[in-house]
Amino acid sequence: MPSALSRRGFLAGAGGIALSTLVPAQAFAAAKPSTALATGPSTASAAKPPAALGIRGADLSFLPQLEEAGVKYTDPAGHVRPAEEILARQGANFMRMRVWVDPPAGYSDKARALALARRAKRAGLKILLDPHYSDFWADPGKQYPPASWPTDLASLKVKIKTYTRSLVREFAAQGTPVDIIQIGNEITNGLLWPAGQLYLPDGTQQWEAFTDLLKAGTEGALEGCGGHRPRTMLHIDKGGLMGDTRWFFDNVSAHGVPFDIIGQSYYPMWHGSIADLEANLNDSVSRYGKPVLLAEVSYPWTFEDGDGRGNIVGPGTYLPDADRFPATPAGQAAFYEAVRDVLAQVPDGKGLGFMVWEPEWIPGVGWEPGAEASNDNLTQFDFTGHALPSLRAYRRP
Template sequence: MKRRTAIGAAGLGALGVAAASATPALAEALGDKGGPRPDTFVRGADISGLIKNEDYGAVYRKANGRTGDAVKILASSGVDLVRAKVWVDPADGYNTATQVVELGTRAKRAGMDLMVDFHYSDAWADPGKQFKPAAWAELPFEDLVSAVYDHTADVLGALADAGVEPALVQVGNETNGGLLWPDGRWDQLEQMARLLTAGCDAVHDTAPGAKAMLHLAEGGDNGAFRWFFDNAVANGVPFDAIGASYYPYWHGPLSGLEANLNDLAVRYGKPIYVVETAYPFTTGDSDGFANIITDPEPVAGYPASPENQSYWLEAVAEVVRNVPDGLGRGVIWWEATWTGVEGAGWDPADPASGNGWENQALFDFDGKALPGLRTLGKL
């Protein structure tokens, strides 16, 4: 699929943290596109690892212990959206357009929406690494811009062919420091904006009913969000929504998340989602591979437990619901179905890698739905 229009960029945005309120120029650039709409509050679950888990023998159970299809269990619990990441050419063949289409089709059949999370990489992309796909490594910048558009449009086009139109599409994953380094790194703001614009344009052209979202980690860091989104606006990136990751054991107190999201709503007028959050239900391990969170009390006063997993979910959702002007639109639990199964580890290039996240899934070590899943469905 070819790009519809040439992608331009306005002047370079300020590098420093912007003033406390939106400037007239910023408000004019934003226009009326981000005004609140009567959307429902999203109760979502990232299930990017589900198909690989299933292929390696994972079993999922309802709260009563009966086995069932994980997607149907999510839907029956009240979850109304699933999130799925997409990589360009991963070594293990998972998290490609093929799996996104399968998950999107299953979600649709279960009455749920789909959110697509483009990493623009062959493996994990986050604030510490934004590596180009191998096939794009030597592309001149103009061809790299086209590759972003074409890849985004191709995946969304495959979904359209399957009768699935996503509700939300992330253009990049946790792009605090940019994407597709070094071309779109934080110190190449015009080029970063052009790459983000290419992805947003592909969303609008190929899935016109979806919101194009930009997503950062560190949901309590208002300075980082202002810097990034001020520059996105100054450079004309046509995004429709803002996504944040917030993990309470890494990203500071809830008061920081609240202050940041409230400020973003007033400043940019866009729908806001916490698209990644989690908390451990245990410090135990099921696969012999060290967990990422091992502290028995990840946040002081809140030991790892099923009850505190539910507590943090409710607490984050309350912050999002109270965002001004109804712009807080939902919460998504990260990798809700990623239970510990041999062979379904984190590294696509290493079949022996394990899962460091199974103690933060919404299914226990026997594959049974935890109370947190019901909590998510009732937010």
């Protein structure tokens, strides 16, 4: 998605509306929708029983900062616990964490990611590592190299390889080996601009330069892994957009980039309906023979704003399946049930699973220093940290 719709780049909000009604922990069980009512039939459901989802997790990169700000989380039974433990007790088995090279103080640098990985291991969670290859947010609208890195293509190929190799080695050395690594974050428009920028302003497409960087990063990941080989993933933001997905992966495949997993961001307000998602995932598996993972997914449980400073999703946001999944706690839970059903019906068991994006990012920490929590109505905890019914989506198959 272009930077105009980047979830981290724009701050257009829903306005300063304070929450009037929160969902208490004791209402968790009562608010759970039935799977049959929530999801409706999948187009593949009559063919064979659904496959089990091997990956059920979340990106919790903001968690240390939120805890430092005094935020606490309450599980469905009303007990205060660390967020990763709450998710693990609900059935989660993966944690995703981003890494920036030299971000603002307190944000997701390597040291923070390593510490978060140790927490993931204690909770019994495997690790999906998300290096942005940037000092701060990288997405389709911006992919700027770290200030300390070179800018020419030849040097960047060496740097991305050695950096990724060192990163994977450090995770392994502390006993938290990486299970999945994505080579860049939402790389729909390339990475390490301008050398690896895929679509230039004059219309030029730099597929060879871009894919050379992907190959170098992949080589580094595999060289640094030791005896625990991570699966590699290419991550774009086209969850329900089949034409865009084909264009990207057709070209990447034609240039011989090795990868194990097709990673997608899926935010229905930008990427289409549940039916669009199902069609695209099934097409990708058939077309490329690779499994698919929703590397990022989220959905609103309200249109209200927890910090009164603006959200990226608000009352005017179009939700393609709003009749099935209204912006309520029960509607959000129903949405995740539908996502589970779509993934479970992907042919040959190649729907690996999902990673909810920052379900713990309630008010307390801004997307940059001094800014707002612009996703605080897309979480799986209410504005005061109480568990929402959608946590049931992490349950084991």
